[in-house]
Amino acid sequence: MNITKDDSIxxxxxxxxxxxxxxYRNIKxxxxKKTLGTIFGVxxxxxxSQLHSLHVFLSFLIxxxxxxxxxxxxxxxCFGFMMTYLLFFRTISWFGLPNPPGHTNMIQMILTMKIIGLAFEKNSALTKAHKIDKNIDNELVLTVVENEIRDISVLNMFHYCFNYIGLLTGPYYTYKTFFEYFHYPFALNADCWKITSEKLKWVPLYIALFLGCSYxxxxxxxxSDDFYQNRSWLYRLFYIWPSFFxxxxxxxxxIVLAECICTNAGFGAYPKELESKCGHGPSKLISSEFLENPKSxxxxxxxxxxIHIAGVEKCLTFREAMKHWNRCVQYWLxxxxxxRFPSKKYRIMATMAVSAYWHGVHAGYYFCILGPIIYLPLEDLYTKVFNVDNTSTFRCHATKAMFWLLKFFAFSYLGIAFLLKDVDKIWFYYKSVYHFAYIFWPSFYLICLILWKYQKRDMKKLTKETEVNLKEMQEVSKKIN
Structure with a gap:
């Protein structure tokens, strides 16, 4: 995995x-400001993308x-059209047309999220306005942003979708965040370079590790034939670790470079008191005190x-790591x-299926992204069986180490499918390691299930003994009294 032409671009x-x-952030x-940002983005x-940019603009216009x-x-x-167009975009070679380059694919992916998100934002604003008109809820009030979204102009849609911020690799942000960036004074008062430099200082290390380990x-x-003919089973299984690293x-x-585009432009800056959430923005109302005294x-x-890199690397479980990874996309999903999925029973599977579909048509994306549906029940069980009690004992440290290793083994084993992409390559690799994880995980699940049953039995026994002792103490207390 060396630096490709797309990576250089x-x-x-x-x-x-x-x-x-x-x-850009100093334009008042x-x-x-909108116009220049859009010109740069276009x-x-x-x-x-050159001629392939027709895909982007055509899907936007429709x-x-x-x-x-x-x-x-x-x-x-809008959701149905953009997802269908994404399929056409990725299978265009079947129709005798040239495949778009990788960066055009990324632009189309981000556009898909933005334009669908905007349609949902408009639907929410219209629903809220309808409730106000019908006096269904007297406490509802349309915000300035919602009023604009109700009848948003094509020009403002164009600015939102094609501003250079977040254009190539994200992050995804709502139209509300985009609107507030141009109408609130936060970008001019935040210490943008301090945040940007703190993020940027780690990028050379990531690139150096990427290049060194790739070599x-x-x-x-x-x-290669040598990998399968001359390497041991253990080495082949181990290879998923450096590959995923x-x-x-x-x-x-x-992602850090993409975040730095936002931070150096002041995009997404909000006072800490507003308790902003990833993708969503402030969770509290932006009151006049913040607008009148932004410097304070x-x-x-x-x-x-x-992405929360320290969270991904340090956390102990797969479930927790997922919350730190690609957070803005996860917010959108x-x-x-x-x-909004109608069936609660299938909403997790539907969400992961949409995520895999959004990433691409290769089988590897589905192996990887749908894989947690199999793995997470095991993780939920073994975290109950081997409970971490946050003490400094050897048992506690050993349990944490086991959790961490299991987390990254699952990530790496599923991640190799994401990297290999094609089903024949994935099958060939998994076959060479005798489908180890898909045998180990069910076996470990059965072991944990047995242990959990014994633990529950012991807990019930202990509870009964405690109740008996409590009754005896109460009887003794009555006799004394």
């Missing part, structure tokens, strides 16, 4: 976006029509923090898929 334009941010005229699309002229169902129609453990070697370093580099506030960029 990403790094160049991400770096350019960071530099442009210093100039909102209209000029320029990136045209330079990187969705504009859907959002403008289909009110009640615009979110569902020692190239992914291509996992598909290399993948993490690549992702960390790209302490700011954070939680709204656009797409949670708000627009998970919470």
């Amino acid at each position: 990403y790094v160049f334009f991400l770096s350019l976006g960071i530099l442009f941010g210093y100039f 005229d909102a209209s000029l 320029s990136i699309i045209l330079v990187t 969705c504009c029509g859907i959002i403008k002229y289909s009110t009640e169902k615009c979110h569902l129609i 020692i453990w190239p992914l291509d070697y996992a598909m 290399i993948f993490r370093m690549r992702i960390y580099s790209g 506030c302490d700011y954070d960029f939680e709204t656009i923090e797409n 949670a708000i627009y898929i998970y919470k």
